[in-house]
Amino acid sequence: MGSKFVADVGGTNIRLALVENGRISLIKKYLCNDFEHIDDAILQFQTDIDRHDFTAGCIGIACPVNGDAVKMTNHTWEFSTAELKKHLGLEHLYVINDFTAVAHSLPTLNHNQVIQIGGGSAREKGNIAVFGPGTGLGVEHLTWTPDGWHTLDGEGGHVDFAPTEDDDLIIWRYLIKRDGRASAEEVMSGRGIVNMYRAFCEDKGIQAKLLKPSEVTTAGINNTDPIARKTIDQYCKIMGSFASNLALNLCTTGGIFIGGGVTSKLQEHFLQSKFREKFEAKGEFSHYVKRIPTYLINEPDHGLVGALAYLLQQTQRMQDDE
Structure with a gap:
């Protein structure tokens, strides 16, 4: 062989x-x-x-x-x-x-290769979703069949951005005015971090001085720029809402997994954020998503x-x- x-x-x-x-x-x-x-x-x-x-x-x-x-x-x-x-x-x-490939890795990862955020427990061979904010926004679902695991391909990163609170509306209006449309990828990606920052600066009537995603995340984590801090806080909450939408779309009892370069740079801040709170904020369906675990991929x-x-x-x- x-x-x-x-x-x-x-x-x-x-x-x-x-x-x-x-x-x-x-x-x-x-x-x-x-x-x-x-x-x-x-x-x-x-x-x-x-x-x-x-x-x-x-x-x-x-x-x-x-x-x-x-x-x-x-x-x-x-x-x-x-x-x-x-x-x-x-x-x-x-x-x-x-x-x-990322999706197929998920059922094989052990507890040392992921970090669970909040509660919930995975059901064996339950549907799985993964998304990864990086240069763009990758999204994939995975489902079990008699032939093994199969991915359900799509372009989930390009769905409409769905505001759930007033600060989201600031971002939404900024993108609508600029592009005529607000997609999830234009918010939850490297350039999305910059878009959010610029939107909040414009709303406050001040000049945006940070031009790169790394500049915004660094300033936000170090708390050296209040708008950058607000940006990364809101980013984590938006990811929570997006993740629970994926959970509802396909009953992801096997869990939601998060990868991508942006999230890895925010890791400690992300783990302490309101991500899980927003994930569970689904009104009459909060009981449904609370049972679904969410994980940060920690396997390079x-x-x-x-x-x-x-x-x-x-x-x-x-x-x-x-």
Whole structure:
């Protein structure tokens, strides 16, 4: 039997790992810009770990994956899955969206890889939702079927932003005036942090002096700018409302998971915020969402873990079919 690998590909980095005994090992990270094609990076990984017997792999990649042709959104790499499989000499190659990989990681994470926020308990094989505020706003659902876990793809980050209190309306009006529409992604993302900050500055009639998401989050966490502080406080509350909407959409008794770069930067502040209070503020359905747990993903390799979970599920399915 040959070796297997998994990869997590973003716009800047590609992370690869060897699969050994059902686990990931020998993780290597490379800059995408150092390689003309994705197969060059994979071949470099083989050389670096001195393993040239790969027979199968799974790649989670930051772009839509709807067929054989794959073209990255925020990088120049594009390839045919069939041609890549042939060039690498693989028997099996699976290419999935990076957030699909994140979703598949969720049922495999243990209590050391997540931080629970508030109460509730997960039901085994119950529906799961995950969202991740970062450059954009990724959303995915996961449901159990007789064939194993399946993702329910969609564009949940682009739903309408739903204000629930007066400060939300300030943000909503700012975006409506600027864009003609207020989407969840324009609030719950890196640029969303800046949008919120600018909206609150405009409402107070003052000049916005912080221009980058990192500037707003740093000033808010350090409490050196009152509007930045208000921004991150409101951001956490809005995430709570959004999370409970996902819970209601698909009865996510398996839990709601939160990842993404923005949330990781806010971790301690986020854990002490009113996120869970707003999650449970669903009026006559508060009793419904209170039973649903919410988790912050605390596993830095969850993209690779998810690609592994997908690869193992596909491998098991093939064995069952034989």
